[in-house]
Amino acid sequence: MGVTGAQSITSVILNSISDGVFTIDSDWRITFFNRAAEEITGVPREEAVGRFCWEVFRASICERECALKHTLETGCPVVNRAVYIVNAYGNKVPISISTGILRDECQQVIGGVETFRDLSLVEELRRELRGRYTFADIISKNHRMQQIFSLLPDIAESDSTVLIEGPTGSGKELLARAIHNLSPRRDKPLVAVNCAALPDTLLESELFGYEAGAFTDARRSKPGRFARAQGGTLFLDEIGDISPALQVKLLRVLQEKEFEPLGAVRPVKADVRILAATNKDLAELVEKGLFRQDLYYRINVIKITLPPLSERKEDIPLLVEHFIDRLNILRGKAIDGISEEALALLWQHDFPGNIRELENIIEHAFILCKGGLIKPEHLPAYLQAVADRPISGEGKTLAEMEARMIYEALVRNRGKRGLAARELGIDKTTLWRKIKRYGIKIPDSDF
Structure with missing residues (x-):
């Protein structure tokens, strides 16, 4: 099979998937734009090919933290990073992006590839969940x-x-x-x-x-x-x-x-x-x-x-998301969220100032974070010191904290999975999978 035939098959395959895909050359001009990319961005393929990627993609990270540029400079791929783009109709569309390097037969870098997935439905479900x-x-x-x-x-x-x-x-x-x-x-x-x-x-x-x-x-x-x-x-x-x-x-x-x-x-x-x-x-x-x-x-x-907030720590992710959304509007910024490491530091904190203190922490992070995710270095210094201090009775990773939260919900509900799942806002089968994954011993089980 010739090169042209192989390229044709590749195009058919890429046009049949639901994720958007585009490639760029060494001059940052788009060389391929699949059907899903057209649907998500609202830009026809013939208008996209040959243009600079930032002119078409218009993502929240294009100006300061281009994911493709990071990959091409460091060789490290970006995987499932959540960002926003502005489509051809002027609407913000939440997507997750992944990047990689394109090489020729001699392993020379000839450009980059980016895949992206429309998260609009996920975002809608997230808002519905938060509404609950x-x-x-x-x-x-x-x-x-x-x-x-x-x-x-x-x-x-x-x-x-x-x-x-x-x-x-x-x-x-x-x-x-x-x-x-x-x-x-x-x-x-x-x-x-x-x-x-x-x-x-x-x-x-x-x-x-x-x-x-x-x-x-x-x-x-x-x-x-x-x-x-x-x-x-x-x-x-x-x-x-x-x-x-x-x-x-x-x-x-x-x-x-x-x-x-x-x-x-x-x-x-x-x-x-x-x-x-x-x-x-x-x-x-x-x-x-x-x-x-x-x-x-x-x-x-x-x-x-x-x-106090120290007794309702399961609310910290919800509150952080709320404060980020509000500050994005007030400050005209596009902070994507908070990293797992930064969220873990917040979870370990006792919050003597409660929700007002958490709001001030996120506002502090907004000043230092230029875009992307809020990271530990964007948090106040007294929180960063928590990382080196052992926390009695609590894990230092989100998985350990989630396991502890599930166990406490089971204790409060006398081991009844259905009631614990309802309190945690998750499906009963999801709760059972997490119990098995974390090896949680169910207290006073009577179901």
């Missing part, structure tokens, strides 16, 4: 958070006072906003005040407002947060920090449904729903005499306790 774990802008697959999600519509529908407990940075204000947005008061204001940020005298006037002449320099009346939240919701953040004197005045508002601005001669009706939050144990403060018991019972009609 997203509730009113709160993202979590943790079983405790999922229980909170299931209760939120009923909690929002009521007009009862809600106490949200959780460590700093765990998302208390986001949860309060979700309750308000789901409630019948959603069309009225949600007004927030951080009780720990103001001294007692200022906090009182900030909450209740004042009349002109109530004190020196009060030349005109000023409505307080209660007045501004009329008909809506007032979110009292860090309520555990208010003084005993202010606790008495707040209790009266909750009991009488009215308040008095400073310098006023008559009370004002308060049609306001109260949502309170604290990073302290209010029950413990009550026992110590630092928080009024009657006020505690008034705000503790419904209590929601948010777990």
